[in-house]
Amino acid sequence: MTHHDTDRPDGRDTSTDPTTRQTPVITLTGVGDTLAAIPHLLGFHPTDSVMLLSGTQRGAPLSRTMRADLPPDHLVDVVAHDITASLADDDVSSALLVIVGGHDGCAEGGAASGGVRGGDGSAGELPPCARLVDALRRNLAVLGVTEVAAYWVPEIAADVWYRSYDDATRTGVVSDPASSVLAAEFASRGYVTYGSRAELASLLAPDGESELARRAELIETLRADVVETWPRAARVAVVRDALSAAGEGDLAFSDRQLATLAIVLADVEIRDACLATALPPDSDLAFAAASLWGELTRALPAPERAIPACLAGYAAYMGGNGVLAAIAFDAALDADPDHTLAGLLDRALRHGFPPRQLRPLATHDTVGLCAGEWLRDSA
Known part of the structure; x- marks a missing residue:
């Protein structure tokens, strides 16, 4: 079964509930910080997953974080359509695609050229699941979303190297999810970030x-x-x-x-x-x-x-x-x-x-x- 999850949006509507505390504004600086925030946005640490983080304008809060299991090759187009279909009325202007894992049963090769950096920052193989990334980009383009960055990471954990699907030189390490400002804020509000969706x-x-x-x-x-x-x-x-x-x-x-x-x-x-x-x-x-x-x-x-x-x-x-x-x-x-x-x-x-x-x-x-x-x- 392919799970299709939305986030736990702390930006819930509070306009008719004056007793609800205002959502804090937390700025994520750089790809490493953003990747480290994903487990807290979802409520669990994703594995073998595709995430789409959407925004309505530069500098504004994320409008949606969505996750699905990585699909087998024959369902790539179906899953790409399912993930993007709900964005039709969101006036999305930009998106970040993140693939976590995907070594087993995920289409290899694709968008990047000249190789990307490996786990130690050296040149390595192309990221997996590039065909899924391409399919998501095609669907987003139909919605008018052309500002789309895409990254692959084997897991979301401190100091793990991430890779870009577009630029072999665009790489870096994930910040520590456990010590981020977002983690502290969520913990103070009673949220728990679980080790997996199964947990x-x-x-x-x-x-x-x-x-x-x-x-x-x-x-x-x-x-x-x-x-x-x-x-x-x-x-x-x-x-x-x-x-x-x-x-x-x-x-x-x-x-x-x-x-x-x-x-x-x-x-x-x-x-x-x-x-x-x-x-x-x-x-x-x-x-x-x-x-x-x-x-x-x-x-x-x-x-x-x-x-x-x-x-x-x-x-x-x-x-x-x-x-x-x-x-x-x-x-x-x-x-x-x-x-x-x-x-x-x-x-x-x-x-x-x-x-x-x-x-x-x-x-x-x-x-x-x-x-x-x-x-x-x-x-």
Whole structure:
């Protein structure tokens, strides 16, 4: 499967949320600094990946950072089109292409001439994946983006040599990702940069098969009783209690509690009300909700885990963590391929819709789940 990720854009829209802190302005000076920033922009250290960093004008903040797995040769044109298609409405004027890795199964040779410098700065072989770089440039040119730089690096780590696809003399070393100003800023705001996408995805990995099977059986046993005899107010109270517990750091739910939550969240009005917990993204409620949805995504069997995974994805999307949102939507659609809301949100994310355009989804709390100060009062 080819993963297509967007960044966790700290430049999220704050125009309607005065409580959100302003995004700091951090200037990246040179290719080495920019490469070192990529893991923090994505939320993980990419391997065997192609990145496209786009800008709307010189000196302005990056408008988008996108990543995809390096494709096999026969899918180069498809992946190049998929990566660039979402930029059509962005008024992009410049782009930076970065290939990480690619020694195995990636097209070799291409744009550069006269060789490039090797790992010690000496002349060496052409960078891999040049055909992919060429395909991306063709697609960007169709969009009117002709200012495109392209670099290859075997991995993003301190003192690793990078190479240009255009100029054999344009080479240098990557700055230390761990000691950059961007790393310090992200760490101060509670962001974690993971060692790999798989490590990040493990945050939502399901529990063991025996546990899931036991809970699936319990869900079937309880479903009729909860749906038919519990009034909606009682079902809303179940979610409120779980959110309060998550807000206190208590995620040790019993199998019966987990099964009940799975049944309650299947109520579309309650599910839609839960979307409202994602805003504002820096609130205590949003953090508590994100913890709860993550726990339920891990703890519930398919297809029930699709709903909390979708809610986890929406929370991550609104919080600017595009990669975690993509992972959550993948989990939701894996659990239930026909889950309509997860499918719509996944497509919106992959087509580059900014979070502000999806905020109206968080305005349909018809059951009063987020009314008042109940979360604070219950602490």
